[in-house]
Amino acid sequence: MMRPYSGKLDIRHGLVNMSHGSGGRAMAQLIEQIFMKHFDNELLRQHNDQAAFNVDAGRMVISTDAHVIAPLFFPGGDIGSLSVHGTINDVCMSGATPLYLSAAFIMEEGFPLSELERIVISMAKASRDAGVAVITGDTKVVEKGHGDGIFITTTGVGVIPNGINISGERACPGDVIIISGSIGDHGMAVLSSRENLSFETTLQSDSAALHKLVKKMTEVSPNIHCLRDPTRGGLATTLNELALQSSVGMLLDEQAIPIKPAVVGACELLGLDPLYVANEGKLICICDAADADALLAAMQTDALGRHAAIIGKVVMDEHHMVQMKTSFGGSRVVDWLAGEQLPRIC
Amino acid sequence: MKYVNEFRNGDIAAKLARVIASEVNTDRNYRLMEFCGGHTHAIFRFGIQDLMPDNVNFIHGPGCPVCVLPKGRIDSAIKLLQEHDVILCTYADLIRVPASKQMSLLKAKADGADIRMVYSTQDALNIARQNPERQVVFFAIGFETTTPPTTVAIQQAKQQGLSNFSVFCNHLLTPPAMRHILQQDGDQSANIDGILGPSHVSTIIGSQAYNFCATEYHIPIVIAGFEPLDVMQSTLMLIRQLNNDSVTVENEYTRVVTPKGNRKAQALMQEVFELRPTFEWRGLGMMPDSALQIRDAYAEWNTEKRFDVESIVSSDVKNCLCPAILRGLNKPTDCTLFGTVCTPENPMGACMVSSEGSCAAYWSYGRFRQPGLRASQLEKSV
């Protein structure tokens, strides 16, 4: 194919500049030699501004997520893999099979091409491992000082199989609440790589695509009521959202919630509550009590659900509160966050 | 976590609860003030009130350094940022606290002020070293626990000749605040029977520092550790003192509190700080000899001298009951603003924002809690 540019990008030393976003030869070269090279698939190779594909009849799902994380690279992942996993997860929390992704990049002038390539390679791997291709995208560059290095927005589409109706307002009193694994890993792994909170830990982000786990679960129990991944704001925030949507209350058992000792230690050091720390590879499942044991067993056969546990139940509550029996024997309310959770000294 | 988890054991909590229930005198009430905001937080986080008999009640004290910081001090910091383009380093606790004109450090940051959250004074010193052309101000808050780290930072700044670093000192002292509470009488008195003394302030000042509670005010005090079993054990010790009419200073937190405290830290504090003749405490009013300022020998690292910071007098929002709550006279739920106008995302006063504030604790952990509702009843009631 004839190319409008010649030569190779100097990825090792080169920097993103304004011409990479202006639609001309430089942008074509960037797209070809970084994005197309690593995402490489048949639909992308058509070089259109959009990608056309057939879907089986069914309800379609679309979801979008913008990723602005800092630092860009953290133990267990980076902004690239996160942007793939995050959107796949949002799509499959409806029970849908994710089909394709789009990716829009906003880069700051001066952003090293070597880091861009590292991120794109990571995204491509995450996408291939998940079996969900990136088939279209966009590239923009903003002036230095107007962006945080790079922002990535991914949009995903999927199709929900017949008979599945998973939605946040379906939780009912008597339902069981299941978490797929330990909480707080992602948030604390990211914090550990922020400069002025530095602490050493082997904690890794749990960033992962959950669609294969979800598929196993819906095969065992098509009648799952709710699925959601507790990302920003943690388990507490997501449960409060669901309680509000479904007009119910929840009662949790603190002792049942899986959490790694290193997450406990890091939270204690900084005065953070692990219930509010972000997760990127976990899901909450709310189901009929009769289905709980079978679902739990199915989840535990999957690598991403090995430590799945029943952590509470849904109750009637006109105040829509999430409450928790503490491991100490008392009880407390697990409230919404006012804003971002901040470390405390007092 | 060693020496932490053992003190959070639920089975022992149940046993302690039984012992407390068996020893209380049902003919009387026990009003016990937990002075320290950290204890307030622990009581709510672990649901300790649930495990107490009905006639044992915790009265929340003013030991929350963010809550008792007058708005005017935050106003001064914001003014400094606006007039001098400094880098303001602060502990995260202060970021959302309301200042005057509905401002806060968070909002000032959104307005373009260079405010950086730090975990330690060492981070602030590093920022000063990395930005030699900018002035770096450290917003120092806290009681005697947090003062020694500030002392070390000032001394290091002097030793290293770090001329672009200074400290905006708002350190407070615990014994004067305690005296203030105990001195109140009539309808201003919180009518407390005993005090659960602060854990970590006491590691610095020692248990002997509280002798005046017993000798001058005839109020028993037990220095209580930070973990929930410490709080329960200390409550039991207070109940026993009250039942036996004994009035002494007891130390439950012997693993880190000694009678004389940390002498090295005390000497360092003496070297760098001196008493302010008077200082305004939010909710408690002007108190003599209750707060610290930087000595002349270290004036060069004193923000108030370097920038000629003027005192800004400001008042609380009308109907805000923080002052009475801080003095133990009212509960957060008595405040007409609680949960209506004043919420964590739109706080009227510091008590709703500070992680140690009574109002924040009530809101986060149990705002719909009816008095006396136990965990076991919770399941039946919902």
Add this chain to the structure above:
Amino acid sequence: MCLAIPAIVTALNADSSIATVDLSGVQKEVSTVLVDDVEIGDYLLIHVGFALHKLSEEEAQSTLALFEELDAMNAEEPVLPS
């Protein structure tokens, strides 16, 4: 007041002014200038990046022993708050 937590010393720098402490597998460097004679294996109370005091393991065990004695106390008829 204020949040402080005990952690074990796993390493010390050359002049023992900085200790590496471990809490459940998380390591942090803290200043030891407020505490004398710090050794590897000591438990230190940590607050805002500083060690405030050594933790006396003996006293900790004494306090825990008090809890052990609860079993022997007269609580024949459990009187749970109701």
